[in-house]
Amino acid sequence: MWKSILYKEWLKIRWFAIIYAALGVLVVGNIFLKVQHDFEFSQAANYWYSILFQGNRFYEYSLFKFLPLVGALVIAMAQYFPETVNKRIKLTFHLPLNENKALLVMMFFGAFCLLAIAAVIMLLFTLLSLAYFPAEIIQSALISVVPWFLCGFVVYFLTALIVLEPVWKYRFLYLLVAATFVPIYLQTAAAGAYSPALPLLIVFGVLLSVALLFSGYRFRKGEM
């Protein structure tokens, strides 16, 4: 039964997930084409020096900045919006399953897809970086990139909460919450500067993961 729920969710998001993953790979490819270009035209030592001088930021990995946000937003919309058209979520709630468990499985599947795509992109990024840079530079780059991927999860959970919420005024309220918290993950900071804040940002993301249960409960009680 649970496999069937995963099947339904996959049918909704598959093309969006594939496009997001492909875009991620293209962005990494683009970054390292430029790195390769700079390596060819400057001495490696000079290039590293310039990176260190600029605070360990090597070429435009900030291309990543909005990719997880957009990817998560698109996947969450693809997954939850069809459930709200004609109140189709009723079909899911009527399945012989616990309603909260059904919502959680939907959410875990979406989050797992985001995690899998993020893992592929980060792994590719790390492996290619190893060919050009020392570990210290890579580590600080990864610490800078992680909040942007965390931002993707936060956007995913908030979008689920907002889209499934049956009352428009609450939707606006949640949008305000989103507008307050999402930019925290997207501050432009020196490489590695997010390091002390990362645990807190992770905790907030995890707490948000169950928020859609609240919208689901309100829907089942007939709030309108």
Add this chain to the structure above:
Amino acid sequence: MNAIECKNLTHYYDKKLVYENLNFSVKEGSILGLLGKNGTGKTTTINILNGFLQPQNGECLIYGENTQKLSPQNKARIGFLIEGHVQYAFMNIHQIEKFYSKFYPKWDNEPYWELLSKLQVSPKQKISTMSCGQRSQVALGLILAQDPDLLILDDFSMGLDPGYRRLFIDYLREYAKEKNKTIFTTSHIIQDMERLIDDLLIMDFNRVLAQRDVKSFMQEFKQFYLELENPTIDISNEDFVVNSEKVSNKLELYTYESEDTILNFLKNNGIAHKNFRQVEMGLEDAFIGLTGKY
């Protein structure tokens, strides 16, 4: 035994009362039609039955379980058709059958494919590209394949042309009677109900107008037509008059009383009239007679 039992249901939307202390039950193996004008609480009742709305007061039980907390086992016994034959439109007809088949232990895909074989659709056709009539057959086929003990159908005739409506009803009634299924249904097209239901529950704003089997209702509820000599006479407030419609001197009278009773009343009160006759009614006429045209 009752498949559905609703006790003392009371519900408001803000301050607007939908109904107060509504009681009804549906016997196992029977087909009950919930009839009412728009806004009398048909969809509200369906939503309460499916656990998508918590009534302010009272409760509904399905197979003895409160509908607000139906167990998965009990939900597997209930087939639910959402108003407008809503289904997962992003799936094709093969995918949706595969999806639902894993949830129901009694799943039998034969009636599903039999119904769909009557349509000009391919297994890879997406539901979103189908007409309303075709979607209705998909939704019905899925419910039949589920083989539920109780079917709850919310306005099954919405958006269907007469052919599909007839197909839907004939298939459904034969299935229900053959397999002793219980059906609770609403429809805004009363003619459809006449072919389908055994019992009716007619609701008006804030109250129940009739709750009984269709056969006895159609035998006992009558329409009489007469032309009054004096058009100013008003008998609409008499106890035996359930409803009346008067245009100049032409009077349509709806009542549970016999022809003799009405004629005696007219005679005893010296009400001169002509062309008195009983008018044959279908369920739709009776419904309008009971609830009024407005």
